[in-house]
Amino acid sequence: MNTNTMEFKKISMTNSAGFEVHSIYPLCQKNNIVNEIFPFLSDIRDDEGLYSMSALLERFDLFDDFISNKGYLKSKDTDYTIMFHPFLRRSYSYLNEFNPYIVNLLEELYSDGIISDYLIALDENTIMQTSDWHLYHEREYWFGPKFNNDIPQNKQEVAKYISSLKENCLNGSSFTEYYWKSKKDGIIQLEIEELTSAEQPNIDNLYGCRYIHSLYDSKNMTFNHIDGSIRIYDSYHMQSRVYNTIDCYPKKEAQYKKLFRTDGSLPLKKWKMIIQGFLTYNESVNQYFNEE
Numbered sequence: 001m002n003t004n005t006m007e008f009k010k011i012s013m014t015n016s017a018g019f020e021v022h023s024i025y026p027l028c029q030k031n032n033i034v035n036e037i038f039p040f041l042s043d044i045r046d047d048e049g050l051y052s053m054s055a056l057l058e059r060f061d062l063f064d065d066f067i068s069n070k071g072y073l074k075s076k077d078t079d080y081t082i083m084f085h086p087f088l089r090r091s092y093s094y095l096n097e098f099n100p101y102i103v104n105l106l107e108e109l110y111s112d113g114i115i116s117d118y119l120i121a122l123d124e125n126t127i128m129q130t131s132d133w134h135l136y137h138e139r140e141y142w143f144g145p146k147f148n149n150d151i152p153q154n155k156q157e158v159a160k161y162i163s164s165l166k167e168n169c170l171n172g173s174s175f176t177e178y179y180w181k182s183k184k185d186g187i188i189q190l191e192i193e194e195l196t197s198a199e200q201p202n203i204d205n206l207y208g209c210r211y212i213h214s215l216y217d218s219k220n221m222t223f224n225h226i227d228g229s230i231r232i233y234d235s236y237h238m239q240s241r242v243y244n245t246i247d248c249y250p251k252k253e254a255q256y257k258k259l260f261r262t263d264g265s266l267p268l269k270k271w272k273m274i275i276q277g278f279l280t281y282n283e284s285v286n287q288y289f290n291e292e
Contacts, residue, residue: 050119071098085121154180158245161284177246186218207238227261228278
């Protein structure tokens with residue numbers, strides 16, 4: 001086929017919150033395009049439409065990163081990358097990454113020699129350009145306003161981010177909420193709470209959740225306070241907290257253990273670094289701050 005006429009573009013749709021969501025990479029889609037570009041694939045395709053991974057790896061390299069990005073096979077001879085079947089993606093959608101549980105497990109068993117080979121379904125109708133591929137960590141933004149470096153312009157609404165698989169594995173977090181609120185005398189308060197998984201108590205059968213409290217002096221345009229604590233919930237109050245956003249949940253129903261505090265003028269960059277340092281392994285912090 002004439003590869004010069006192939007068009008690569010991101011697939012998009014509008015989600016339930018009204019935001020336009022795009023596929024991770026620009027894609028070119030055409031019926032049976034993969035077998036047209038790589039006709040030798042028909043030789044390793046079985047009667048059920050599955051392909052031998054050991055045979056695929058003779059002509060392709062498998063992108064291999066810690067959690068995400070498995071599922072993509074880059075050609076050793078061209079700038080094209082093929083991928084596993086979209087039914088192996090979360091929600092079967094091109095807008096999501098591949099299910100890391102089964103994809104990573106099969107590759108681990110194969111790499112460790114526990115299985116001699118495995119067969120996998122390919123997306124025969126879609127290709128991408130290898131040069132478009134980049135490291136990607138899937139993060140789930142659920143709702144709420146994005147961060148504004150002009151602090152008084154931050155909307156006083158809750159923003160919520162669901163934890164990725166990697167975050168859940170590393171720190172047991174379930175989701176993180178961010179909430180700005182105006183106080184007296186031009187003081188603006190920020191609360192951040194990282195909720196742990198409700199099924200797994202992490203402190204003597206209680207639930208410990210990292211919590212940030214900070215104050216911004218809008219008259220002097222500087223942060224003058226930040227502290228980090230652990231909010232501790234019993235089973236009953238943890239369930240209640242999970243189903244109520246941070247602006248609605250009564251603080252008196254959680255115990256506190258304050259871990260650090262600093263007062264005085266604090267530059268925006270250093271303020272961000274304190275939050276990033278305390279909420280370590282929380283990818284939503286960088287996403288919320290619009291940083292990588």
